[in-house]
Amino acid sequence: MIAKKNNKQKIIPKNYTTHFFVYVLPRFFIILFILLSIAFAYFSLPYLPNKIATHWNINGVADGFGNKEDFALFFPALIIIVGTLLYFLPKYDPLVENIKKFWDIYVIFVSAVLGFFFNLQLFVLIYNMGYPINTTSFLAGSFAGLYFWTAVLLFNSKRNYIIGVKTPWALSDDENWKKTHNLGGKLFLICAAICIIPILFPEFGIILIIAPILISTVILFAYSFLIRKK
Numbered sequence: 001m002i003a004k005k006n007n008k009q010k011i012i013p014k015n016y017t018t019h020f021f022v023y024v025l026p027r028f029f030i031i032l033f034i035l036l037s038i039a040f041a042y043f044s045l046p047y048l049p050n051k052i053a054t055h056w057n058i059n060g061v062a063d064g065f066g067n068k069e070d071f072a073l074f075f076p077a078l079i080i081i082v083g084t085l086l087y088f089l090p091k092y093d094p095l096v097e098n099i100k101k102f103w104d105i106y107v108i109f110v111s112a113v114l115g116f117f118f119n120l121q122l123f124v125l126i127y128n129m130g131y132p133i134n135t136t137s138f139l140a141g142s143f144a145g146l147y148f149w150t151a152v153l154l155f156n157s158k159r160n161y162i163i164g165v166k167t168p169w170a171l172s173d174d175e176n177w178k179k180t181h182n183l184g185g186k187l188f189l190i191c192a193a194i195c196i197i198p199i200l201f202p203e204f205g206i207i208l209i210i211a212p213i214l215i216s217t218v219i220l221f222a223y224s225f226l227i228r229k230k
Contacts, residue, residue: 023104029111030083033118037079041072044125052128058206060135062127075121079114086110090162098158105156106163112149116142136202136209143209144195151188154181165220169228180224187216 048068055064087110090099099106119142126133157164159177164170165184170177191212198208 023107026104026108026111030087030107030114033111033114034076034079034083037076037118037121040121040125041076044129045069045072048125048128052124054124056135060139060202060206068128071124075117075124079117079121082117083110083114086113090160093160093162095158095160099160099162101158102153102156105153109149109153109163112146116146119145134202136205137199139206140195140198140202140209144192144199147188147192147195147213151185151192154188155185157181165224167221167224169224173229176224176227176229179227180220183223184216184220187219188213191216 045068048071050068051065052068052071053062053064054066054071055062057063087107090096090103090106093099119138123133123135123138123142127135154164157177159171159174161171164177165180167176167180170180194208194212198204198206
């Protein structure tokens, strides 16, 4: 009697290391940033003054203040809401099949965004607890990381209505989308590199963090328009 061959095969990742870093780790960090944000907000309350700095001007000087209880609620709520929207909203995109093609990269981007907000929460806590911290250097480092992962996302993105440089010409043409986002990835990498300057030389200020991204946005819209199909 000849035994029948079992044609069913187990689905095993080809590369466990890649599977861990690309699939498991980003989802772990999304949950971790939410839990850490809640924990830090709750346990830091006794160590904060009743009125805390919540806004800083272009020179890195605090010019806005609020209640510590409001702050304790703000960042956890922000991280939960933004994380939920970013993770689930793409599933309702008419071009969801395109998003599936770079979904793992997108999840890494979502974890980077939540990490960025958690960094801002840490900054507010450290500053208001009286520990020495350079506002410009800290913010520059946070933005550098955000710009870098945005660049990675842009390089890998496919046409969709949720995330990316959504000009009308890119949304209607795959080739325009590809070229615009390849340029966008390069520009965001440049923005990330420029952010290193305020980290090392804080006196150059917030302008080097914000101005490059505003200029890049204008360039991308103009570029997408110029290469449109007539």
